[in-house]
Amino acid sequence: MNTERPAASQGTAMPVRVDAQRNAARVLAAARRAVASAGLDVSYHEIAREAGVGVGTVYRRYPERDQLMAAVLSDILTELIDTAHQALDCDDAWEGFSLLFTGLALRTAQNAGLSGSLDQHGGPAVAQQRHELLDLTRRVIERAQDQGRLRRDLAWQDVLRLTGAPAVRGCVLGLEPDPAHGHHLVLTVLLDGLQAG
Amino acid sequence: MNTERPAASQGTAMPVRVDAQRNAARVLAAARRAVASAGLDVSYHEIAREAGVGVGTVYRRYPERDQLMAAVLSDILTELIDTAHQALDCDDAWEGFSLLFTGLALRTAQNAGLSGSLDQHGGPAVAQQRHELLDLTRRVIERAQDQGRLRRDLAWQDVLRLTGAPAVRGCVLGLEPDPAHGHHLVLTVLLDGLQAG
DNA sequence: GCTGAAACGGACAAGATCGGTCCGTTTGTT
DNA sequence: AACAAACGGACCGATCTTGTCCGTTTCAGC
Numbered sequence: 259m260n261t262e263r264p265a266a267s268q269g270t271a272m273p274v275r276v277d278a279q280r281n282a283a284r285v286l287a288a289a290r291r292a293v294a295s296a297g298l299d300v301s302y303h304e305i306a307r308e309a310g311v312g313v314g315t316v317y318r319r320y321p322e323r324d325q326l327m328a329a330v331l332s333d334i335l336t337e338l339i340d341t342a343h344q345a346l347d348c349d350d351a352w353e354g355f356s357l358l359f360t361g362l363a364l365r366t367a368q369n370a371g372l373s374g375s376l377d378q379h380g381g382p383a384v385a386q387q388r389h390e391l392l393d394l395t396r397r398v399i400e401r402a403q404d405q406g407r408l409r410r411d412l413a414w415q416d417v418l419r420l421t422g423a424p425a426v427r428g429c430v431l432g433l434e435p436d437p438a439h440g441h442h443l444v445l446t447v448l449l450d451g452l453q454a455g
Numbered sequence: 456m457n458t459e460r461p462a463a464s465q466g467t468a469m470p471v472r473v474d475a476q477r478n479a480a481r482v483l484a485a486a487r488r489a490v491a492s493a494g495l496d497v498s499y500h501e502i503a504r505e506a507g508v509g510v511g512t513v514y515r516r517y518p519e520r521d522q523l524m525a526a527v528l529s530d531i532l533t534e535l536i537d538t539a540h541q542a543l544d545c546d547d548a549w550e551g552f553s554l555l556f557t558g559l560a561l562r563t564a565q566n567a568g569l570s571g572s573l574d575q576h577g578g579p580a581v582a583q584q585r586h587e588l589l590d591l592t593r594r595v596i597e598r599a600q601d602q603g604r605l606r607r608d609l610a611w612q613d614v615l616r617l618t619g620a621p622a623v624r625g626c627v628l629g630l631e632p633d634p635a636h637g638h639h640l641v642l643t644v645l646l647d648g649l650q651a652g
Numbered sequence: 653g654c655t656g657a658a659a660c661g662g663a664c665a666a667g668a669t670c671g672g673t674c675c676g677t678t679t680g681t682t
Numbered sequence: 683a684a685c686a687a688a689c690g691g692a693c694c695g696a697t698c699t700t701g702t703c704c705g706t707t708t709c710a711g712c
Contacts, residue, residue, distance in 0.1 A: 274680095274681095274687085275679080275680055275681080275687065275688065276680070276681095277679065277680065277687095277688070277689085278680090278687080278688060278689090281688085281689080301669075301670060301671075302670085302671070302672085303669080303670075303671085306690090306691095311689075311690075312689060312690030312691050313671095313672085313690080313691070314672095314673085314674085314688090314689065314690060314691070315688075315689060315690070317671090317672065317673085318688075318689085323671095334627065338627070362626065362627060362628070365627045366625075366626045366627045369627060370624065388628065388629070391628065392628060395628070412640075412644075415630060416640055418626060418628060418630065419623070419626060419630060419636075419637050419640055420637075420640060420641060420644060421626045421627070421628075422623040422624060422625055422626040422637065422641075423620040423621065423623055423641045423645075424620065425623075425624075426616070426619040426620055426622075427567065427619065427622075428563075428619055429559065429563045429615060429616060429618045429619040430531065430535070430559060430562045430563045430566060430569070430618070431559070431585065431588060431589060431592070431615060431618075432585070433612060433615065433616060439616075440616050440617075440619065443609075443613055443616055443617060444617060444619075444620045444645075447609075447617060447645060447648040447649060448620070448641075448644060448645060448648060449648075450648040451644040451645060451646075451647040451648025451649075452644060452648075470658095470659085471658085471710090472658065472659070472708085472709055472710075473709075473710095474658095474659070474660085474708065474709065475658080475659060475660090475709090478659085478660080498698075498699055498700080499699080499700070499701085500698085500699070500700085501699095503661090503662095508660075508661075509660060509661030509662055510661080510662070510700090510701085511659090511660065511661060511662070511701095511702085511703085512659075512660060512661070514700090514701065514702085515659075515660085518701095
Protein backbone atom coordinates (compact mmCIF):
# COMPACT_ATOMS: atom_id res chain seq x y z
CA MET A 259 0.00 0.00 0.00
CA ASN A 260 2.66 2.47 1.08
CA THR A 261 5.99 1.92 -0.62
CA GLU A 262 7.83 5.16 0.07
CA ARG A 263 11.38 5.40 1.22
CA PRO A 264 11.39 7.58 4.38
CA ALA A 265 12.65 5.77 7.42
CA ALA A 266 9.72 6.34 9.74
CA SER A 267 6.70 7.39 7.71
CA GLN A 268 4.27 4.94 9.29
CA GLY A 269 4.49 3.06 12.53
CA THR A 270 6.57 0.50 10.68
CA ALA A 271 9.88 1.70 9.27
CA MET A 272 10.46 0.81 5.65
CA PRO A 273 13.62 -1.16 4.86
CA VAL A 274 16.26 0.17 2.50
CA ARG A 275 16.99 -2.62 0.04
CA VAL A 276 14.54 -3.05 -2.81
CA ASP A 277 14.06 -6.77 -2.30
CA ALA A 278 13.34 -6.08 1.32
CA GLN A 279 10.68 -3.58 0.35
CA ARG A 280 9.15 -5.99 -2.10
CA ASN A 281 9.00 -8.70 0.54
CA ALA A 282 7.62 -6.31 3.13
CA ALA A 283 4.75 -5.51 0.80
CA ARG A 284 4.20 -9.18 0.06
CA VAL A 285 4.14 -10.08 3.72
CA LEU A 286 1.64 -7.36 4.59
CA ALA A 287 -0.64 -8.33 1.72
CA ALA A 288 -0.38 -11.98 2.64
CA ALA A 289 -1.08 -11.17 6.26
CA ARG A 290 -4.24 -9.35 5.29
CA ARG A 291 -5.41 -12.26 3.20
CA ALA A 292 -4.49 -14.77 5.88
CA VAL A 293 -6.09 -12.83 8.70
CA ALA A 294 -9.19 -12.40 6.58
CA SER A 295 -9.59 -16.09 5.94
CA ALA A 296 -8.20 -17.67 9.07
CA GLY A 297 -8.69 -15.12 11.83
CA LEU A 298 -6.30 -13.25 14.05
CA ASP A 299 -4.31 -16.22 15.18
CA VAL A 300 -3.03 -17.36 11.84
CA SER A 301 0.35 -18.96 12.19
CA TYR A 302 3.42 -17.13 10.98
CA HIS A 303 4.16 -20.20 8.88
CA GLU A 304 0.83 -19.81 7.12
CA ILE A 305 1.47 -16.16 6.38
CA ALA A 306 4.95 -16.94 5.10
CA ARG A 307 3.60 -19.66 2.82
CA GLU A 308 0.91 -17.30 1.56
CA ALA A 309 3.51 -14.61 0.91
CA GLY A 310 5.94 -16.98 -0.75
CA VAL A 311 8.76 -16.16 1.66
CA GLY A 312 10.49 -17.97 4.49
CA VAL A 313 9.21 -17.79 8.05
CA GLY A 314 12.40 -16.06 9.06
CA THR A 315 11.52 -13.12 6.88
CA VAL A 316 8.19 -12.64 8.55
CA TYR A 317 9.68 -12.93 12.03
CA ARG A 318 12.43 -10.49 11.11
CA ARG A 319 9.93 -7.89 9.92
CA TYR A 320 7.49 -8.34 12.78
CA PRO A 321 9.23 -9.77 15.83
CA GLU A 322 6.11 -9.15 17.88
CA ARG A 323 2.77 -10.44 16.76
CA ASP A 324 1.11 -7.22 17.81
CA GLN A 325 3.20 -5.27 15.34
CA LEU A 326 1.93 -7.41 12.49
CA MET A 327 -1.67 -7.07 13.57
CA ALA A 328 -1.28 -3.34 14.03
CA ALA A 329 0.04 -3.09 10.47
CA VAL A 330 -2.88 -5.08 9.10
CA LEU A 331 -5.47 -3.16 11.05
CA SER A 332 -3.92 0.16 10.14
CA ASP A 333 -4.04 -0.80 6.50
CA ILE A 334 -7.73 -1.54 6.68
CA LEU A 335 -8.54 1.54 8.72
CA THR A 336 -6.75 3.76 6.24
CA GLU A 337 -8.99 2.52 3.45
CA LEU A 338 -12.10 3.01 5.53
CA ILE A 339 -11.20 6.51 6.65
CA ASP A 340 -10.83 7.38 3.00
CA THR A 341 -14.29 6.00 2.28
CA ALA A 342 -15.71 7.96 5.20
CA HIS A 343 -14.33 11.19 3.80
CA GLN A 344 -15.90 10.42 0.44
CA ALA A 345 -19.17 9.81 2.24
CA LEU A 346 -19.08 13.20 3.90
CA ASP A 347 -18.33 14.81 0.56
CA CYS A 348 -21.57 13.52 -0.92
CA ASP A 349 -24.26 16.17 -1.16
CA ASP A 350 -26.94 13.57 -0.61
CA ALA A 351 -26.79 12.38 2.98
CA TRP A 352 -28.39 9.02 2.25
CA GLU A 353 -26.04 8.35 -0.60
CA GLY A 354 -23.10 9.10 1.64
CA PHE A 355 -24.47 6.92 4.38
CA SER A 356 -25.08 3.93 2.19
CA LEU A 357 -21.63 4.33 0.66
CA LEU A 358 -19.95 4.15 4.04
CA PHE A 359 -22.27 1.49 5.33
CA THR A 360 -21.49 -0.66 2.34
CA GLY A 361 -17.79 -0.09 2.77
CA LEU A 362 -17.87 -1.06 6.42
CA ALA A 363 -19.99 -4.10 5.69
CA LEU A 364 -17.60 -5.21 2.97
CA ARG A 365 -14.49 -4.95 5.16
CA THR A 366 -16.27 -6.67 7.98
CA ALA A 367 -17.27 -9.50 5.69
CA GLN A 368 -13.78 -9.80 4.25
CA ASN A 369 -12.20 -9.74 7.69
CA ALA A 370 -14.82 -11.60 9.64
CA GLY A 371 -12.11 -12.98 11.87
CA LEU A 372 -10.88 -9.80 13.43
CA SER A 373 -14.12 -8.25 14.61
CA GLY A 374 -13.92 -6.76 18.02
CA SER A 375 -10.18 -7.20 18.27
CA LEU A 376 -9.37 -3.65 17.37
CA ASP A 377 -9.29 -2.59 20.97
CA GLN A 378 -6.70 -5.06 22.17
CA HIS A 379 -4.14 -5.07 19.38
CA GLY A 380 -2.44 -2.17 17.75
CA GLY A 381 -0.70 0.61 19.58
CA PRO A 382 -1.85 4.18 20.12
CA ALA A 383 -1.47 4.91 16.41
CA VAL A 384 -4.14 2.39 15.51
CA ALA A 385 -6.29 3.57 18.39
CA GLN A 386 -6.07 7.07 16.97
CA GLN A 387 -7.13 5.87 13.52
CA ARG A 388 -9.97 3.94 15.02
CA HIS A 389 -11.12 6.97 16.95
CA GLU A 390 -11.00 9.11 13.83
CA LEU A 391 -13.04 6.62 11.83
CA LEU A 392 -15.57 6.28 14.62
CA ASP A 393 -16.02 10.02 14.69
CA LEU A 394 -16.43 10.28 10.94
CA THR A 395 -18.93 7.45 10.96
CA ARG A 396 -20.96 9.09 13.68
CA ARG A 397 -21.12 12.27 11.65
CA VAL A 398 -22.20 10.46 8.49
CA ILE A 399 -24.96 8.65 10.35
CA GLU A 400 -26.22 11.66 12.25
CA ARG A 401 -26.26 13.81 9.14
CA ALA A 402 -28.46 11.25 7.41
CA GLN A 403 -30.73 11.18 10.43
CA ASP A 404 -30.89 14.97 10.61
CA GLN A 405 -31.95 15.12 7.00
CA GLY A 406 -34.71 12.65 7.74
CA ARG A 407 -33.35 9.96 5.47
CA LEU A 408 -32.31 7.46 8.09
CA ARG A 409 -34.57 6.17 10.85
CA ARG A 410 -33.94 7.95 14.11
CA ASP A 411 -34.92 5.21 16.55
CA LEU A 412 -31.45 3.75 16.52
CA ALA A 413 -28.35 5.15 18.17
CA TRP A 414 -25.46 5.65 15.77
CA GLN A 415 -23.55 2.90 17.59
CA ASP A 416 -26.35 0.50 16.83
CA VAL A 417 -26.44 1.47 13.18
CA LEU A 418 -22.73 0.82 13.14
CA ARG A 419 -23.22 -2.56 14.71
CA LEU A 420 -25.49 -3.54 11.86
CA THR A 421 -22.58 -3.41 9.44
CA GLY A 422 -21.60 -6.80 10.77
CA ALA A 423 -24.78 -8.44 9.53
CA PRO A 424 -23.98 -8.89 5.85
CA ALA A 425 -20.98 -11.02 6.74
CA VAL A 426 -23.12 -14.09 6.24
CA ARG A 427 -21.40 -17.42 6.13
CA GLY A 428 -24.52 -19.41 5.49
CA CYS A 429 -27.57 -20.51 7.41
CA VAL A 430 -28.37 -23.66 9.34
CA LEU A 431 -30.11 -25.08 6.34
CA GLY A 432 -27.12 -24.80 4.10
CA LEU A 433 -28.34 -24.11 0.57
CA GLU A 434 -25.65 -23.62 -1.97
CA PRO A 435 -23.23 -21.30 -0.30
CA ASP A 436 -22.89 -18.06 -2.25
CA PRO A 437 -21.34 -15.52 0.12
CA ALA A 438 -21.32 -12.70 -2.40
CA HIS A 439 -24.99 -13.13 -3.19
CA GLY A 440 -25.93 -13.41 0.46
CA HIS A 441 -23.89 -10.36 1.27
CA HIS A 442 -25.63 -8.27 -1.33
CA LEU A 443 -29.00 -9.60 -0.27
CA VAL A 444 -28.63 -8.67 3.37
CA LEU A 445 -27.24 -5.29 2.49
CA THR A 446 -30.26 -4.52 0.33
CA VAL A 447 -32.90 -5.57 2.81
CA LEU A 448 -31.04 -3.94 5.67
CA LEU A 449 -30.78 -0.59 3.89
CA ASP A 450 -34.47 -0.83 3.06
CA GLY A 451 -35.17 -1.42 6.71
CA LEU A 452 -33.01 1.51 7.73
CA GLN A 453 -34.46 4.10 5.44
CA ALA A 454 -36.77 6.58 7.14
CA GLY A 455 -40.40 6.81 6.20
CA MET B 456 -33.73 -35.17 23.50
CA ASN B 457 -34.90 -38.62 22.57
CA THR B 458 -34.44 -41.12 25.39
CA GLU B 459 -36.61 -44.01 24.30
CA ARG B 460 -35.59 -47.60 24.36
CA PRO B 461 -36.19 -49.02 20.85
CA ALA B 462 -33.04 -50.28 19.20
CA ALA B 463 -33.18 -48.26 16.02
CA SER B 464 -35.58 -45.36 16.52
CA GLN B 465 -33.30 -42.68 15.14
CA GLY B 466 -30.18 -43.00 13.10
CA THR B 467 -28.40 -43.71 16.36
CA ALA B 468 -29.43 -46.80 18.30
CA MET B 469 -30.07 -46.23 22.02
CA PRO B 470 -28.01 -48.31 24.45
CA VAL B 471 -29.61 -50.66 26.97
CA ARG B 472 -27.97 -49.92 30.30
CA VAL B 473 -29.19 -46.86 32.15
CA ASP B 474 -25.74 -45.40 32.72
CA ALA B 475 -25.05 -45.85 29.06
CA GLN B 476 -28.20 -43.96 28.19
CA ARG B 477 -27.35 -41.20 30.61
CA ASN B 478 -23.91 -40.86 29.12
CA ALA B 479 -25.25 -40.96 25.58
CA ALA B 480 -27.49 -38.01 26.38
CA ARG B 481 -24.63 -36.16 28.05
CA VAL B 482 -22.35 -36.70 25.10
CA LEU B 483 -24.91 -35.48 22.59
CA ALA B 484 -25.67 -32.39 24.65
CA ALA B 485 -21.98 -31.69 25.11
CA ALA B 486 -21.36 -32.19 21.42
CA ARG B 487 -24.02 -29.63 20.59
CA ARG B 488 -22.51 -27.12 22.96
CA ALA B 489 -19.01 -27.82 21.74
CA VAL B 490 -19.90 -27.65 18.07
CA ALA B 491 -21.76 -24.41 18.71
CA SER B 492 -18.83 -22.74 20.34
CA ALA B 493 -15.86 -24.28 18.58
CA GLY B 494 -17.11 -25.30 15.16
CA LEU B 495 -17.38 -28.62 13.40
CA ASP B 496 -13.87 -29.77 14.08
CA VAL B 497 -13.95 -29.78 17.84
CA SER B 498 -11.71 -32.46 19.21
CA TYR B 499 -13.21 -35.56 20.74
CA HIS B 500 -11.30 -34.78 23.90
CA GLU B 501 -12.96 -31.41 24.14
CA ILE B 502 -16.39 -32.97 23.80
CA ALA B 503 -15.54 -35.62 26.38
CA ARG B 504 -14.32 -32.97 28.83
CA GLU B 505 -17.46 -30.95 28.24
CA ALA B 506 -19.60 -34.02 28.82
CA GLY B 507 -17.68 -35.12 31.88
CA VAL B 508 -16.87 -38.54 30.48
CA GLY B 509 -13.75 -40.23 29.18
CA VAL B 510 -12.72 -40.00 25.56
CA GLY B 511 -13.18 -43.70 25.18
CA THR B 512 -16.89 -43.30 25.84
CA VAL B 513 -17.29 -40.79 23.05
CA TYR B 514 -15.32 -42.90 20.60
CA ARG B 515 -17.30 -45.98 21.58
CA ARG B 516 -20.60 -44.22 20.93
CA TYR B 517 -19.53 -42.52 17.71
CA PRO B 518 -16.66 -44.40 16.08
CA GLU B 519 -17.03 -42.22 13.00
CA ARG B 520 -17.00 -38.47 13.24
CA ASP B 521 -19.79 -38.26 10.70
CA GLN B 522 -22.10 -40.19 13.01
CA LEU B 523 -21.58 -37.65 15.75
CA MET B 524 -22.20 -34.74 13.43
CA ALA B 525 -25.27 -36.41 12.02
CA ALA B 526 -26.65 -36.82 15.54
CA VAL B 527 -26.01 -33.16 16.36
CA LEU B 528 -27.51 -31.92 13.13
CA SER B 529 -30.51 -34.19 13.48
CA ASP B 530 -31.10 -32.85 16.96
CA ILE B 531 -31.13 -29.28 15.72
CA LEU B 532 -33.28 -30.07 12.72
CA THR B 533 -35.84 -31.78 14.92
CA GLU B 534 -36.28 -28.63 16.96
CA LEU B 535 -36.60 -26.50 13.87
CA ILE B 536 -39.13 -28.75 12.20
CA ASP B 537 -41.20 -28.44 15.33
CA THR B 538 -40.99 -24.65 15.14
CA ALA B 539 -41.96 -24.74 11.48
CA HIS B 540 -45.10 -26.69 12.30
CA GLN B 541 -45.99 -24.15 14.95
CA ALA B 542 -45.48 -21.44 12.37
CA LEU B 543 -47.90 -23.06 9.96
CA ASP B 544 -50.43 -23.42 12.75
CA CYS B 545 -50.51 -19.66 13.29
CA ASP B 546 -53.57 -18.04 11.76
CA ASP B 547 -51.62 -14.88 11.09
CA ALA B 548 -49.17 -15.57 8.27
CA TRP B 549 -46.76 -12.82 9.29
CA GLU B 550 -46.72 -14.00 12.88
CA GLY B 551 -45.92 -17.49 11.71
CA PHE B 552 -43.23 -16.25 9.39
CA SER B 553 -41.48 -14.13 11.98
CA LEU B 554 -41.64 -17.00 14.45
CA LEU B 555 -39.86 -19.36 12.10
CA PHE B 556 -37.49 -16.70 10.85
CA THR B 557 -36.49 -15.91 14.41
CA GLY B 558 -36.02 -19.58 15.19
CA LEU B 559 -33.83 -20.15 12.19
CA ALA B 560 -31.80 -17.05 12.94
CA LEU B 561 -31.31 -18.14 16.53
CA ARG B 562 -30.05 -21.60 15.63
CA THR B 563 -27.81 -20.20 12.97
CA ALA B 564 -26.35 -17.76 15.45
CA GLN B 565 -25.89 -20.44 18.09
CA ASN B 566 -24.30 -22.79 15.63
CA ALA B 567 -22.45 -20.35 13.49
CA GLY B 568 -19.76 -22.93 12.95
CA LEU B 569 -21.76 -25.50 11.09
CA SER B 570 -23.42 -23.39 8.44
CA GLY B 571 -23.35 -24.93 5.05
CA SER B 572 -22.08 -28.24 6.29
CA LEU B 573 -25.44 -29.90 6.31
CA ASP B 574 -24.96 -31.21 2.83
CA GLN B 575 -21.71 -33.06 3.42
CA HIS B 576 -22.27 -34.65 6.83
CA GLY B 577 -25.17 -36.71 7.97
CA GLY B 578 -26.59 -39.68 6.14
CA PRO B 579 -29.85 -39.96 4.22
CA ALA B 580 -31.85 -39.60 7.45
CA VAL B 581 -30.51 -36.12 8.01
CA ALA B 582 -30.96 -35.29 4.36
CA GLN B 583 -34.60 -36.29 4.70
CA GLN B 584 -35.08 -34.03 7.72
CA ARG B 585 -33.38 -31.20 5.93
CA HIS B 586 -35.65 -31.66 2.95
CA GLU B 587 -38.70 -31.67 5.17
CA LEU B 588 -37.66 -28.48 6.92
CA LEU B 589 -36.88 -26.80 3.62
CA ASP B 590 -40.33 -27.66 2.35
CA LEU B 591 -42.05 -26.37 5.48
CA THR B 592 -40.05 -23.19 5.35
CA ARG B 593 -40.96 -22.60 1.75
CA ARG B 594 -44.62 -22.96 2.62
CA VAL B 595 -44.39 -20.55 5.55
CA ILE B 596 -42.68 -17.95 3.40
CA GLU B 597 -44.97 -18.30 0.41
CA ARG B 598 -48.07 -18.16 2.56
CA ALA B 599 -46.90 -14.86 4.05
CA GLN B 600 -46.19 -13.57 0.56
CA ASP B 601 -49.59 -14.72 -0.72
CA GLN B 602 -51.29 -12.85 2.07
CA GLY B 603 -49.41 -9.72 1.13
CA ARG B 604 -47.52 -9.47 4.38
CA LEU B 605 -44.05 -10.29 3.11
CA ARG B 606 -42.35 -8.56 0.19
CA ARG B 607 -42.61 -10.56 -2.98
CA ASP B 608 -39.47 -9.44 -4.74
CA LEU B 609 -37.39 -12.10 -3.04
CA ALA B 610 -37.36 -15.80 -3.78
CA TRP B 611 -38.08 -17.96 -0.76
CA GLN B 612 -34.51 -19.26 -0.89
CA ASP B 613 -33.24 -15.74 -0.58
CA VAL B 614 -35.46 -15.00 2.37
CA LEU B 615 -34.09 -18.14 3.93
CA ARG B 616 -30.58 -17.01 3.29
CA LEU B 617 -31.22 -13.88 5.29
CA THR B 618 -31.60 -15.92 8.44
CA GLY B 619 -27.83 -16.04 8.58
CA ALA B 620 -27.49 -12.31 8.99
CA PRO B 621 -28.28 -11.90 12.68
CA ALA B 622 -25.37 -14.15 13.58
CA VAL B 623 -23.25 -11.05 14.05
CA ARG B 624 -19.90 -11.49 15.69
CA GLY B 625 -19.01 -7.83 15.60
CA CYS B 626 -17.95 -5.26 13.08
CA VAL B 627 -14.56 -4.06 11.92
CA LEU B 628 -14.70 -1.16 14.30
CA GLY B 629 -15.15 -3.31 17.34
CA LEU B 630 -17.34 -1.50 19.85
CA GLU B 631 -18.11 -3.39 22.99
CA PRO B 632 -19.08 -6.84 21.76
CA ASP B 633 -22.64 -7.67 22.74
CA PRO B 634 -23.78 -10.54 20.51
CA ALA B 635 -27.23 -10.79 22.02
CA HIS B 636 -27.92 -7.12 21.47
CA GLY B 637 -26.54 -7.18 17.95
CA HIS B 638 -28.57 -10.25 17.16
CA HIS B 639 -31.80 -8.64 18.27
CA LEU B 640 -30.94 -5.45 16.45
CA VAL B 641 -30.37 -7.07 13.10
CA LEU B 642 -33.45 -9.20 13.48
CA THR B 643 -35.60 -6.14 14.09
CA VAL B 644 -34.31 -4.08 11.20
CA LEU B 645 -34.36 -7.06 8.90
CA LEU B 646 -37.96 -7.92 9.65
CA ASP B 647 -38.87 -4.27 9.11
CA GLY B 648 -37.16 -4.41 5.76
CA LEU B 649 -38.95 -7.61 4.84
CA GLN B 650 -42.48 -6.53 5.65
CA ALA B 651 -44.59 -5.71 2.61
CA GLY B 652 -45.94 -2.23 2.03
C1' DG C 653 -25.42 -60.37 47.58
C1' DC C 654 -23.09 -62.51 43.65
C1' DT C 655 -21.47 -62.88 39.07
C1' DG C 656 -20.68 -62.05 34.28
C1' DA C 657 -20.79 -58.78 30.87
C1' DA C 658 -21.16 -54.27 29.39
C1' DA C 659 -19.58 -49.74 29.87
C1' DC C 660 -16.31 -46.70 31.62
C1' DG C 661 -12.13 -43.65 32.07
C1' DG C 662 -7.92 -42.04 31.14
C1' DA C 663 -2.95 -43.21 30.21
C1' DC C 664 -0.54 -43.63 26.20
C1' DA C 665 1.54 -43.84 21.37
C1' DA C 666 1.88 -41.50 16.94
C1' DG C 667 1.33 -37.74 14.18
C1' DA C 668 0.36 -32.87 13.04
C1' DT C 669 1.14 -28.04 13.99
C1' DC C 670 2.73 -24.28 16.37
C1' DG C 671 6.10 -20.52 17.92
C1' DG C 672 10.60 -19.23 17.43
C1' DT C 673 15.77 -19.65 16.44
C1' DC C 674 19.95 -20.22 13.79
C1' DC C 675 23.01 -20.44 10.19
C1' DG C 676 24.61 -21.36 5.38
C1' DT C 677 23.29 -19.06 1.07
C1' DT C 678 21.65 -15.49 -1.91
C1' DT C 679 21.14 -10.74 -3.29
C1' DG C 680 21.68 -5.83 -3.50
C1' DT C 681 24.69 -1.94 -3.00
C1' DT C 682 28.88 0.71 -3.33
C1' DA D 683 34.87 -7.57 -6.14
C1' DA D 684 33.63 -7.27 -1.53
C1' DC D 685 30.83 -6.47 2.20
C1' DA D 686 26.60 -6.30 4.62
C1' DA D 687 21.91 -6.91 4.62
C1' DA D 688 18.26 -9.92 3.81
C1' DC D 689 16.72 -14.38 2.88
C1' DG D 690 14.95 -19.28 3.40
C1' DG D 691 13.91 -23.21 5.59
C1' DA D 692 15.73 -27.01 8.54
C1' DC D 693 15.25 -27.69 13.12
C1' DC D 694 13.95 -27.86 18.19
C1' DG D 695 10.71 -28.26 21.98
C1' DA D 696 6.07 -27.64 23.30
C1' DT D 697 1.31 -28.35 22.51
C1' DC D 698 -2.69 -30.46 20.73
C1' DT D 699 -5.38 -34.28 18.26
C1' DT D 700 -6.67 -38.79 16.85
C1' DG D 701 -7.42 -43.29 18.16
C1' DT D 702 -6.37 -47.52 20.97
C1' DC D 703 -6.01 -50.46 24.91
C1' DC D 704 -6.68 -52.33 29.26
C1' DG D 705 -7.44 -52.31 34.33
C1' DT D 706 -11.50 -50.77 36.95
C1' DT D 707 -16.26 -49.69 37.84
C1' DT D 708 -21.15 -50.29 37.34
C1' DC D 709 -25.34 -52.37 35.97
C1' DA D 710 -28.75 -56.33 35.33
C1' DG D 711 -30.38 -60.84 36.19
C1' DC D 712 -30.42 -64.46 39.33
